[in-house]
Amino acid sequence: MPNTMPKIRKNIAISESGFVFDPLSGESYSLNPLGLEIIHLIKNGQTYEDLSEALLAKYEVDQETFDRYFYDFVAALKQFNLIEVETDA
Amino acid sequence: MPKLTIALSGLNNIDSPGPGIPVIRGIRDSKILNPRIIGLAYENLEPGAYMHDLVDKTYKVPYPSDGVEPLLERLKYIQEKEQIDVLIPNFDSELFTFMKSEKTLREIGITTFLPTLNQFEERHKSNLPEYGKKYGVNVPYSEPISSVQDFLQHKEKFEFPVVVKGKFYDAYMAYDLDQLGMYFNKIASKWGLPIVIQEFVKGTEVNVVALGDGKGNTIGAVPMRKTYITDKGKAWGGITLEDPTMLDLTDKIISQTHWRGGMELELIRTAKNGLYLIEINPRLPAWVYLAVAAGQNLPEALVRLALGEEVKPFQGYASGKMFIRYSFDMITDLDEFEKLSTKGEL
Numbered sequence: 427m428p429n430t431m432p433k434i435r436k437n438i439a440i441s442e443s444g445f446v447f448d449p450l451s452g453e454s455y456s457l458n459p460l461g462l463e464i465i466h467l468i469k470n471g472q473t474y475e476d477l478s479e480a481l482l483a484k485y486e487v488d489q490e491t492f493d494r495y496f497y498d499f500v501a502a503l504k505q506f507n508l509i510e511v512e513t514d515a
Numbered sequence: 516m517p518k519l520t521i522a523l524s525g526l527n528n529i530d531s532p533g534p535g536i537p538v539i540r541g542i543r544d545s546k547i548l549n550p551r552i553i554g555l556a557y558e559n560l561e562p563g564a565y566m567h568d569l570v571d572k573t574y575k576v577p578y579p580s581d582g583v584e585p586l587l588e589r590l591k592y593i594q595e596k597e598q599i600d601v602l603i604p605n606f607d608s609e610l611f612t613f614m615k616s617e618k619t620l621r622e623i624g625i626t627t628f629l630p631t632l633n634q635f636e637e638r639h640k641s642n643l644p645e646y647g648k649k650y651g652v653n654v655p656y657s658e659p660i661s662s663v664q665d666f667l668q669h670k671e672k673f674e675f676p677v678v679v680k681g682k683f684y685d686a687y688m689a690y691d692l693d694q695l696g697m698y699f700n701k702i703a704s705k706w707g708l709p710i711v712i713q714e715f716v717k718g719t720e721v722n723v724v725a726l727g728d729g730k731g732n733t734i735g736a737v738p739m740r741k742t743y744i745t746d747k748g749k750a751w752g753g754i755t756l757e758d759p760t761m762l763d764l765t766d767k768i769i770s771q772t773h774w775r776g777g778m779e780l781e782l783i784r785t786a787k788n789g790l791y792l793i794e795i796n797p798r799l800p801a802w803v804y805l806a807v808a809a810g811q812n813l814p815e816a817l818v819r820l821a822l823g824e825e826v827k828p829f830q831g832y833a834s835g836k837m838f839i840r841y842s843f844d845m846i847t848d849l850d851e852f853e854k855l856s857t858k859g860e861l
Contacts, residue, residue, distance in 0.1 A: 437757060439835065449757035449834040451719070452740035 431477075432500050433510040434469055448508060455506065460485075464499060520597055521818060522553040522625075525605025525801075526563025526570065530842070531747050534605040536562075537804040539569050541814030544807060548815060553597050559856040565847045572597070575859035579612035587616055591623060599625045601821045603814075605798055607683045610635060628729075628821035629776050630797050638772075638795040640680055640711040646795075650771050652764065653791045655716045655783075659709035663696045666712055678713040678793075681706035686748060688715065713793065718785040720744075721756065724799060724806050725765045726813045728820055729775030735813050735829040736765045737806040742837070750802050750840070755809045757834035764790055777803070777817055802838060809836040 434440075439447040444457035457465060467477045478492055487495075503509045521542060525533030535554070542550050554573035556564045564573035574593050577585040593599065602625050604613045613620070614629050629635075637646055640657070647654030655678075658669045670692075679695055680686045681702040689695040699710050725736035738761040743752035765780060777799035783791045799813060806813050809832040819826050855861040 447835050452721075452742065452754040452756050 431468060431472070431474055432503060434465060434503075435508060435510055438508055440465060440469075446508065448506070451507065453506070455508075461499065464496070516547060516549045518549050518551055519601065519818070519822075520551045520553060520599045521548075522555055522593070522597070522599045522602045523605060524555040524557070524576070524603075524609060526554045526556050526561040526566075526573070527558070528562040528566075530745060531749050532801040532840075533561075533563075534799050534801045534803060536566065536569060537801055537807075538603060538605060538799055538814040539563070540804050541807040541812050542818060543569060545812060545815040545818075548818060550818075551597075553593070553599060555593075556855070559852060562845060564855055564861050565845060565851060573855065573861045575855060579609045583612055583616060586612060587619060590620070590625070594623050594625060601625070601818050602627050603817065603821075604629070607796060607798065610797055626821045626823075628817055630778075631775060634772055634774055635797050638797065640682060640713070640794060641709055643711075643713075643792070643794075647792065650768060652768065653789060655714040655791055655793060657711050657713040659711050660699075661708050661710075663692075663699055666692075666695060666699075669712070673712065673714060676715045678715050680711040680713055682709060682711070716783045716785065716791045716793070718783040718789075718791070721758070721761060721782050721784050721790075722750075722753075722800070722802075723761050723765050723780040723782070724803050724813060725769060725774075725778050725780065726799075726816055726820075727769040727772075727774030727776065727778065728826065729773055731770045731773045732828060733766050733769045734816050734820070734826055735806065735811040735832075736762055737809055737811055737813075737832050738762065739802060739805060743839075750838075752837065752839045753802055753805060755805060755832060755834050755836045760788070760790060764792070768792075768795075777813060805836060805838045806832070808838070809833045 437449055444462040446455040446457060482492060523535045523538060525535030527533040528536040539552055542548060552571050554563050554570040555576045556573050557576060557578055563570055576589050579586055604610055613627060614632050614635060617627055620627060641659035643654045643657055656672060660666045676688050676690045678686055679689050679698040683706050685702045687698040689698055702710055721738060721740045723736055723738045726734040728734050738756040738758045739753045740756055741750040741753050745751050779796040779800040780792060781794040783793055803813055811829040811832050816826050851861060
């Protein structure tokens with residue numbers, strides 16, 4: 427379970443079809459429907475518990491598997507510089 | 516607005532295009548200007564000469580390398596017929612001649628809006644390390660060389676790969692001394708000496724098109740990343756970026772140098788988000804129409820500055836605006852080619 431939920435960078439544009447545009451790098455990406463759903467839940471300020479509860483109820487997946495996939499997904503968002511970088515300041 | 520006659524070069528709208536046609540498109544899009552466009556062509560097959568919807572009349576002109584006098588004589592002849600108000604040279608290789616001739620051109624009624632000779636000289640590729648130091652800008656280490664032997668004297672300062680650059684155009688990556696020698700000869704035979712050897716900085720190439728008013732103000736600036744690059748390193752596709760650090764760097768350069776005219780900054784953004792200036796091109800680039808489409812009609816603003824008008828800086832632009840270049844087989848008739856090649860006018 428993550429300590430804090432990631433924050434999607436403010437200027438990232440995400441369309442209803444799951445097309446993501448980063449205006450800083452000019453890169454674009456495509457989210458699948460589940461990725462888009464998770465992004466929306468993150469943007470809506472859901473806690474990890476609420477997000478995980480909602481998705482476990484909706485899809486056939488166990489907690490452990492969901493945790494793993496969620497971490498992978500967030501790691502990909504981080505790798506593509508789509509989330510705010512935490513600073514120690 | 517009364518009819519304004521604007522002459523432009525750079526009509527070579529080919530796979531490595533000159534900026535002439537995109538600059539003309541910007542001027543034609545203007546809701547303020549009422550232009551008559553005069554093309555200045557160096558070659559008979561520059562496509563712009565045959566694009567009659569964009570260019571009203573084209574004149575062949577001698578290469579600047581033939582000397583200043585023949586070019587000025589030809590311009591005086593054209594001026595008698597056309598009464599040119601503003602002239603926009605679009606090739607790096609002709610800018611020096613036009614800058615030197617600014618006063619003479621003004622005397623016959625032609626105004627330009629070009630960088631000063633000092634601004635032009637100090638941003639040369641061969642002067643880039645001094646430029647970086649003077650203005651506090653990160654630049655890759657480089658040395659101008661006149662022979663491969665020259666490089667051997669500096670080789671301790673470099674690690675392969677290095678970038679081998681011509682003074683006006685062309686750049687190749689050399690992975691060893693043999694390749695360096697090969698590219699040295701290739702570029703030197705085409706563009707002359709010196710050749711610049713530049714440290715290779717790994718990262719993403721990003722560019723800014725900008726316009727300075729000569730008083731230290733940035734009239735407009737739009738950053739872009741090439742999304743498709745040809746084997747000649749030219750952008751075949753690009754997208755506008757929202758990058759405050761690139762705009763800050765542009766402002767810093769323009770405000771300190773009091774840059775006058777169009778410019779293109781070629782930058783490398785490293786993985787750690789550092790920006791390195793690798794080149795300043797002293798004119799609007801061939802992708803300038805992307806800036807027009809994104810909300811900053813820089814060619815129009817340049818013309819207005821040349822006319823002595825007060826131009827307010829643009830506020831913002833659309834990020835995520837894209838261009839995709841394409842080729843097109845324009846059909847023309849032999850008599851058109853005949854006119855340009857025999858009479859020098861079309």
